[in-house]
Amino acid sequence: MLTLIEAPTGKNTDNETVPDNSRPGQRLLDYSQGNITNEFDDDQEVGNNRLTRYIKSWRRFFVGKSNSSDYSQEWKREFMVHPTMSDADMTLQQIYLDNAQGSIPTLAIRSVIQNNVYMLASYVQKKPWLVLTCVMSLFLICTVGLQHVRFEDDIVKLWVPKGGHLNAEINFYSNLKKEFESQKDVWSHYNEKHFIRPFIDEKLKNYSDDDDIGGSYQVLIQTGEEEEENLLTKEKLLEHVELIKEIKDITINLYGLNWTLDDICFKPGDLSIKSESMAKDYQPVIESLIPCIWITPIDCFFEGSKPMGPTPPINLSNITLLGYITELPEENTLKWTNINPKQVVDDLSKVTNLGTMKEFFDRSEIGMGYLDRPCIDPLDPECPSTSPNYYNALPAFKIFDESLKKRNISIDSVLTKFVDTFDSFNFFFITINRKQSTDDKYYNSYRVSFMEFLRSNKEEAERLFKLTSYPLYPNYGKVVKNGCKGFARGVMNWSRNMIFGGVNITNDGEMTAEAMQTIILVSSPKEIYTAFANNQTSRHQKLINGGIIDQWNVDMAKEILKVWQRNFTQSIYNHKLNFYSEPDYPDTKIEKRRLHPLASTSIGDMLSEFCQFNYTVILFGYGFMILYAMYSQGKIRNYKLSHDSSVSLAFFGVLSVTLSSIAGLGISTWLGIEFNAATTQIVPFLTLGIGVDNMFLLLHNYHTVTKSVKKNEVGVLLKETGMSILMTSTNNILSFLAGTVLPIPALRSFCFQSCILLTFNLIGIFTIFLAMISIDLRRLKDGRRDIFCCSYEVHSSDDEDDRNYNENGTKISIRNESIIERALSRSNTVSINNNNAYQSLNFIKGNDSEDEKSCNQLPAKGIIHRLLRKYYIPFLRYKIVKILILVLGLGLGIIGYIGTFNIKQGLELSDVLPEHTAPAAFLRARDRYFSFYPMSIVIRGENVDFAGKQKLIENLRSDIGRLSYVVKNGDSQPSEPFWMDLFKNWLTRLQEKIDKASSDGLLIDFDERILNGSIEVKYPDLQVAYSLLCSYGDKEDCSRVGKVKLIQNGIVNEEGFYNYLYGWHEYESMLYTVSQARFYPPLYKLKEGTGNMTYRYFIPPIPKPKYSEIPFYMTGLSDTETIVHMIKEVRAICSRYTELGIDNFPSGIAFVFWDQYLNLNITILKAIGIITFAVFIVITILLFNVWAAACICFTLMIMTLELAGFLGYSGIKLNPVSAVSLITAVGIGVEFTVHVMYSYLTALGTRQERMEMAIDRVFVPVIHGAISTLLGILMLGFSEFEFVVKYFFIIMSALIIIGLINGLIFMPVLLSIFGPNTEIKVKGNKKRLLPPPPLSRDIDLPNRRIKTRSTVTFPTTHENVME
Template sequence: MADDEKKNGETELELVKDLDMSSIDEEDDSFNACNFVFLEQISDRITSFVQGVFHRAVGDARMSEQWFPAMLRVVRVIITADGGDVLTPEALTRAVELDESIKNIAVQSEGENGTTVDLSFAQVCYHAGPQCMQMSILQLWQYDKATIQKLTKQQILTAIHQSKSSGSSRMGMSVDVVQYLGGVEVSSNGSSSASGGQTEIESAEAMSMTYFIQTYENRLNPEPYVLEWEQRFLDTCSEGIEGYSVYYLAVRSFSDIGGGTIKGDLRFLGVGYILVILYLTINLGNLNFLESKFWVALGGIVCIVMSMAFSVGFSSLLGFAAGPLNRLLPFLLLGIGVDNMFVFVAAYDNLSSEEKKGLEVSEKIALMVKHAGVSILITSLTDFSAFAIGASTIIPSLRSVCLFSAFGIVGVFLVTLFFFTGILTYDQKRKEANRYACLFCCKLPSDYSPNECSKRPLFYRFFDHIATTVLALLPVKIVVVVVALLLFAIGLAGTVQIEQDYQEDWFIPEGNYFYDYIQISKQYFQSDGDEAFVFFGAVDYYANDEKLLRLPEELGAMPQIASSRIDFWLTAYYGWLNQTTDASVIDSTDSKRRPKDADEFIRLLNLFLQRPSGMKYERDINMNEEQTVITSSRMLVWFYKTSKSSEGIEAMDNSRAIVDSVGLGNENAFIYSRILFTWEGFTVIRAELFRNVGLAFAVVFLVCMILIANIITVLLVLCCVVFTMVEVVGVLYFWGLTINVVTTINIVLSIGLVVDYAAHIGHSFMLASGSKQQRVRKCLRAMGAAVFNGGITTFLAFLPLIMSKSFVFSTFFKVFLLVAFCGLFHGLVFLPVALSWFGPAPYLSVQRQKEKQQYTAPTHTSEKISATVV
C-alpha cells in the first residue's frame, strides 16, 4: 500500500493538490534558459526561499517518489446495517455478493496494433504476491460465499476473536481485521476501542472493503481503462444492498464531484460579467439616446479580455506555470479595470467649459488623460506592487495567481491608456455628430435634447448634493469615526483569534455519494487517518538492525500514530527467522537467530521474500540487479486523524525526531506522507499571510509616497487599507472561516482592490484647492461616484457566487463582499472625514494655479469643478 485512498482522491483535484502544498517543485519556479537573466535570478531566489522553508518536505517527497513511485489507486466501500449489526451471516453474505459483483467488473483496453483486450479484476488489481491486494473482514473466510453462508453468529465472533489473538493471514499478511469494523460493541468484560479494543466483540454497525488498482505510468493520470473500471465500480456500488446502506469512494470521486462543482460554478462568474456589463451600460454614461455609453461599456469589457490575454501570454512567455486559481483572474482584472474606466469617464465629464472651449475631441481626451492618468498610475503601481510581493510567497497557487495578476495590472493600465481612450474618442465624436448611442449609424433629430434628469446620474447627484453635505456635519463626523473605530476593534478581536485549519471535505458539496461517504467514514472509522512511510536508503541494514528494529516501538508510542498498523519488513523478517523450522535457515543464524553476517542477511532476506509471509514485502524493498544490496526500503506508519493543526505539527515534529535519532542522516532515513505538506504548511501559513500583507503595506506606502508625495495623505490612505484588511480578516473569524491557503490567497489578492478605494480620494484631495472642507466636497463630487461604481462592479462580479456550493468560490464571495463594503466605507466615508480634519495643504502647483486664476480673474465667483481635481 503506497497511499491512502483519501490522499489519492485529494491529489486528483488539481486545486486541492495545490492547496495542500504538495505541488511545490523547482520546475514551477524556474524559467527557460532563453529567458532574461534577471528573471532567472528572481526565480532562483523564489526557489531557494521555498526550499528553505519546505526543505524537508520537498526533498523527502522527491526522494520517496524516486525510490517508490506510487503506482496504485484505492477504492473503498463502507456497509452499514442502519443501526443494526453487520456481523451476521446475512450481512456478510450480502457483502460477499457485492464483492463478487465488484470483482466481476471487466473493462476493455487498447492492445497492440489497435486491438481491444478485455481485462478482468485480476488483471487491473494491485498484486501483493500472487493475489490481488484487498482488505476486508471477509478475508477471514477467503472471500468464499459458500463458507460464509454456512456461518453462525457465534462462529463469526469466534473467528474475529482468534484473528485478534493471532492475526488473520491472507497471502501471508497478518492483520487485525477489527480495523475494518466500525461502531464496535464489546461484551461487559471488554472495552470498546477505535482499534477494536482488547476483547470479545458482540456486534459492529459498519464494515469496510478496500480494493487496490494498479497503474503503470502515473497514478494521478492513469490509463483510460483504470478510470473506466472506477466508474463501473461506482455504478455497481450505487445499486446498493437491500436492507443495508452502501457508501463508496474512488480516486476519481474527488475530480468528478469536487472538480465538477468548481467547473459547474463557473457559470456564476459568467452571470457576474453580465451584471457588470449591464451596470456599466447604465452608470458609465447617461440614460438617454445621445449620452448612453453602451458601446463604451462593451469596449471596456474587451479591454479586460485584452489585458487578460496580455497577462497569460506574457507570463507564459516567461515560463510561469498557470495555477488552478488563475481562472479567477478575469474577475480581479474586471474590478480594477472597471475602476479605471469610471475614473477616465469622470475626468472627461468634469472638464471645465474653459478647457473644452474650441478644442477638438482628441485634444479633450488628451486633457482627460493628463488629469486622470496620474490617479490611475498610482493605483496601478500600488496594485502591481502588492501582487508582486504576493508572488514571493511559498504557496504555489498564490504565487501563480499573483504573478499573472501583476502582469494583468500592467496590461489593464496599458490597454486603458491606449485602447479605451480610443473608444472614448470615437464615442465623443459620435456624440458631437448627434448620433444614436446604440445605433450610431443613425442620426438623432436635430432638435433632440436629452432629459435634464438623465444628464446627471443618480450617484453623481448623491455625492454632489447629499454625501458632501452630510459629511460636513460635525455630529456625522463623530459618528463616522466612532463606527470606524468600532469596526476596527471588532476586526482586531477576530484577527487575533482566527485559527488555521483545513479539511478536505470542505471542497465537497452536500447531497452526493462522496459527501455521504466522508461523513459515514468520520462516524465509524475515526482512526483512519493518513498513511505514511519511513524511507531508508542504501544503508547497512545488518549493522544497524537493532536501531531499525526499535523504530516501530518508538513510533508506536506516539499518541498520534496507530501502533497496531505499523508494518516493517525487517520486523517481519526477524520474526520469521525466529519462528522458522527450516534447518538450512537455522544453520545460517547465530544463537539469537540473527544472520551470521551481512551476506547471510541478504541471502536469507531473499529467501524470506519468497515465503508466503514475506511476499507482501517485495514492494517495500528495492535491490540491485544481482539481489545482493538493498538500495532502498520503507516501513508503513499510520497517523491518526487530527482535529487541530497543533496536533498535526506535533505529530510531524515528533515522528521526524524519532527517525532522525537513528543516526543514519536525513538523506538515508526520513518519514514522509502527503499530510506532512499540510502540517508543514500549518507551521508557516499564518506567518506567510501576515508577511505578505505586511510587505504589501510597506510597498504600497513607498509607491504612494513617490506618487502622492505627501506623508500625511499617504498615512491616512494606508490607515484605510489597514483598517479594511483587519476588518476583513476579523469578520472572517466570526463568519466561521479559518486561515488556510484559500483565505490567504483571497486576502492577499484583495489588497490591490482595497488600495484603489482610498488612493483615488487621497490624490484627488491633494489636487483640490480651498479650505479642507471645500476640498473634501470637491474630491467627492469629482471622484465619489467613480470610486463607488468601481466598488459596486467588483461586488456585482462576485455576487452570483452566493449561490455557489464550492468552498473556494463561496470563500471568494465572502471575502470580496467584505472588501467592497469595508473598502468603500473607509475610502468614501472615513477618509473624507479624516482629511477634513487632518488633511495637508494641496500641492504647491495647485496653490500657484489658484493664485494665478485669482489674479487674472478677480471677479470670478463661480466654482466649477475642474478636471484638475480628478
C-alpha cells in the same frame, strides 16, 4: 467704484473684435483700469523672463509642457481647487512665478507621469484606428497560446510546494530511480556470478512510473439508511459482502479481452516453485489461489472468503496431485470458501519439494484460511463445520424429513439433491480421506437446499429450531471490537479504526459502528504490464489467447486500470442502495446516498472535468456586467439615448476588458503557467470585477472633460485620471504578486495569472478603451445620439445649464460666460500678479469666506450625488459624528483583532472538489467517520549503517509508535508489520534450526551430507541457515559455523547483516512485500546452487538500501489542528534521529497536504507585510508624501484586521486559499482608499473642506467600482466548488463592504483630523490657485507651437461672475 456697462456696439473699448461665439451685451470694466494694465505689463515681462529661464534649463523635462490657453474656463475652475491633480506642470509654473509654494520634487514626478500619459492618450486620440488595430492584433496573437493550454488535475502537483523540504522528500524516490535507471544497463562480472540477470524490457526503458511505490487503490464506504444507524447487524454485514462480490465481478472489455479486478489487483509477491518440483506443473492453479489484498471488515467472518475467489473456481478433476491431500471439499471445485491452506501445504510438502513455501505459510499464519472464522449467517449453506458458530442442521433435517414422510411427501419435491461429481474421479487419486456415514451422505446431499429452505421459510424454521436448537448468531460488535485479520493473520492486521467509523463502545463493552470501509489495493500500470509480460506467469497466456502479446505495453495497462476504476466508481455511484422509492410511487427513484466510492482516478477525473471553462457561467457573469455598465452610463432624453450617454462605451469597455483577460490567459500559456480550477472558476470573474473599475473611473470624468477642454480631450482625461488608475492597478498587481509568496503551486499559478491579466487589463484600458473613447468623441462632438449614431439630438441648453451655477450651487441670473471667455481668451500674453488677480476675483464674486462650500463646483447629477451633498457631507461636519466614526472604525479593528483568535486552520479536501460529486460525498463521509491516514518513515540510507544502528532504527519506530495517533495492536505495538522485526523473526527461527542441528551433530561434514542426499539435512531452511552463516560481506567462510550466530539477544550479526538481509528478501518475498519495506535500488534474484546444493551457496550482501520505509497508520486526525500537532510531533522525532545518524523523514498524505500549515501564519504575515510595504513605497513614490502613504496603509491594516476577524466570526477557516484572499485584500483595498486620498491631497482649503471636496469627487465612482467588482465575483457564488464560494465569493464580498465602510466613512473622517497637508500653499493663504498666464511664443518649447493672442487691458476674471 465698480460699474457694469453694456456697450451699445457690442465691442470692447480696445476695439478688438468679439469672437462670434461670445454672448453679446456684457462688459466688465475696472475703475482703475489704466494703473492695472501697466502693472500687468511689468509682471508679464518679469514672469516670461523667469519661466523662459526655467523652461530652457534642465527643468524643461517636467515644466513648461502645459499651456493654460489650451483649456476652457470650465477646466480652469476645476484647476483652481485641484491644481496638482488637474495639471502639475501648470502648478509648477505658478510656483516658479512665486504665486504658490510646494514640494517641487513631488510635483515634478507628478508632472512627468501626467505629461507621459497625456502624450500617450493624445496619440491614441489622433490615431485611434491604428492603435485599436495594432493592440487588438497583438492581443489576438497572445490568445493563440490558448490552444496549447494545459490543465493540471493532479492534486498532489497542485498542492505540494515546489522547492523546500517537502518537494525534496516527495521527489527523493524518483530522483533515486533516475540515478539507478541510468546505470542499470551496466552488468558487472560480480553481478553475473551471483545474480540472475533480469530481462530488460525495451518497452520499459524510457518509462517513468512515479506510482511504483504506492500502487493505487479503491475505497468503498457504506453508511446506514438513517442517522446513527448501527451497521453491525446480519443484514448490513451481508450487504457489504455482496458489494465486495459485485466489485470483484466488475468486468470491462478492452483490446478484445475481458478484464476483472483479479487482473489488476495487488497480490503479495511472486510465487517461486522449483522446476524439479511436482508442483511446478500446477503453478498457474496455485497462483490463482493467491488472493487480492484488500482491507475490509468482512475479513472477521467466514463470508470474507466469498469475494476472494478464485474466479472461476479451480476444477479439482484436473489436479492429480490432490490425491495426496487428506481433506478435500465436498464439491468438485476449489476456492477460498472451502480450502484449508495449511492442510493442503502440509500434505503436499510430504510428497514434493515446495521450497520455502511451507515455512512461509507457517510464519504468515495463514492456517485454515477462513474456515475457522465465525459465520455472519450460520444458516449459510457454505458455512463450514470448522466455524465456531457452525449450525449442525442434521437433527432438524431428520425431523423435517420424518414429517414429510408422514405426509407422504417426497423430499425431492421440496428440496434439491446435490450430486457429488467428484466421486467419479476417485480412481485418479492414491488416497482420499472422505469417510462419511450413510446418514451424513444422505443429509449432505440435501444440506444446501435445506439451509436455503430454512432461510426462506421463517415459520417452519422456527418450529424446527424449537424442537432442536437455534442457530448461534455471533455478537458482531465483540467479534470486530479488536479489528480484523486478513487471510495471512500473522502479517495482515486491520485496525478497528481503519474499517469501522462512527464507533461507539457501550457500557457493557459491546461495539456499534455507523460506517464500514473497504480498501482494495491495485497494482501500478508498470506492475500490471510486467505481470502479464512475464512468460513465467499464467497471466501471459491470456495475452497470447487474445492476440495482443506484441502490442502489449504500459500505456495499455494504464488504460485498463483507469477504465476499470471508472467503472467501479460509476457502478457503485449508481447502485440501487443509493436510491429508494416512495410506496405510492414505486417507479420514482429518490437519491439517498449510502455507498461512497473513491478510486485513485476519481479526484483527478473530477478536477479535470471542472477545470474546463464553464462558458455558460462566464457568459452570464459578463452579461450581468455589461447590463450594469450600460445601465449606469445611460442618459435618456425624450425616451431616447442622448448624445452625452455612454452606453456604447460601457459595452465596448467591458469587451475590451474581456479581450485583455483572454490575451492575458493566452500569454500565461506561452509562459508555461498551468491552468487549474482556480484559473477557470475564479480568475475570469475576479479580474473582470477589478478591471472594469478603471473603465468606470474614466467614464465618470469623460463628459466633464469634454465640456471643459478645447482639444486633446482624451489626453487631458488620462492626465487627470491616469494617476488614480496607475496607483490602483499597480497595487492590485503587486498584491497578487505578493500572493506568490505562498508556496502552493495551484495558488501561485492563480496569483501569477491574475497579475498577468490585470497587467493586460491596464494595457487594454490605456490603449483599446482610450481608442474607443476617441472614436466616440467624434460622435459626441457631432451631437449624434449614443448607439443610434445616425440620429442627431435636438440642441438643448443642458450643457449651458450645467455651467451656469455659482460655487454655492445657485444658478446665476445673467449669461456671463461669453464675457469671461472673451476676457481670458485675450489674455494670452498677460502675466497676472496673484494678489491683483485675487483682488479682481474677489471684486467680482465677493470675499472667499470660510463657510464656502468647496465641493459643489458643478451641480449634483444623479440621486446618489444629490443625497451625498444634501445629507452625507453635512453629516460629516459634526464633531460628535467624527468622534463616533473614529471610535467605531478603531473599534471594528479591535473587534476584528479579537476575532482572529477564533480563526481555525483547515481546508477540507471535500471543499476542493465540486459539490454533488461522488468524490466530494466520499470525502465528507470519510471526514465524518474515518479519521485515519497511512504514513511511513522513509530512511535515506546512503549514509546510514543499518547493521551498526539496528537498535536505533528500532527505537525510531518505537518512539513514533508511542504517539497517541498511531494505530496499535493489542500488544501496544504499531499495527503495521516492520521489516526489521520480520527479518529478525526469520533469523531467529533459522538460528533455532542451526542450534538443533548442531546439538544433533548434523553440522559436521554438512555439505557432504547434502551431496549424499542425507535425509536429516534435506530441509531447505537448514541449508539456507548454513549458507548464511558461511557468508559475510564478500567472503565465504564456513569455519564460522558454530562460532557465530545469525542473531543473538535480538541483534543481527553485524558482519553478515547485509548478506542475511538478501537471504530474507530471497526466501521471504511475500513477507517482504507485506512489510512494505520497499528497498531501493531493487534487488535481483539470486543464483542458487545446483542439484542437491540448491540452497547451499554463497549469499552476497544486499546493496545498502538508499530508500526504505517503516509503515504506520495514524488515527484520531479529525481536524487540522490535530493533524498539525501530529506532524510537529513526528517531525520532531525524525529530526532527533537524523541528528543521531538515521537520516529520515515522514511521508504520507497528511504530511503532503497539511505541511504548509506549520508555517502558514508566518507566511501570511510575511506576505501581508510585503504587500503593505509595496503599497507604502508605490504610494510614496507616486504621491511623494510619506504621511499620505502611512494613512492609506493604516486604513488598509484596519481593513485587513476586520476581514481576518470576519473569518473568525463566520467560521471560515484559515488555509492557503483564504490566505490568498487576505493577502490580495491589501491591494484590492487600495481601490477604496487611494482615490479619496489623491483627491484630498490635491485639493486646496482646510482639512474639512478638502475632505468634502474629495468625497464629492470620488464617492460615485468608488460606489460604481464596488458594485462592478461585486458583479464580477457574483458568479463565483454559483460555482460547483465549495472553496470558490466560501473562500473567494464570501470573503471578497465581505472585503467590498469593509472597503466601502473604511474608504468612504472612516478614512474621510481620519483625513479631516489627521490628514496630510495640501501639496501646495497659495500665496496669501488663499484657497484657490488661478491658472498661470499663457506661455509666450518666445519660449522655445520642444515639439510645441504656442499661439499668441492679444493682450487684455483688464484683469482676468473667473467664470462665476456674480451680478
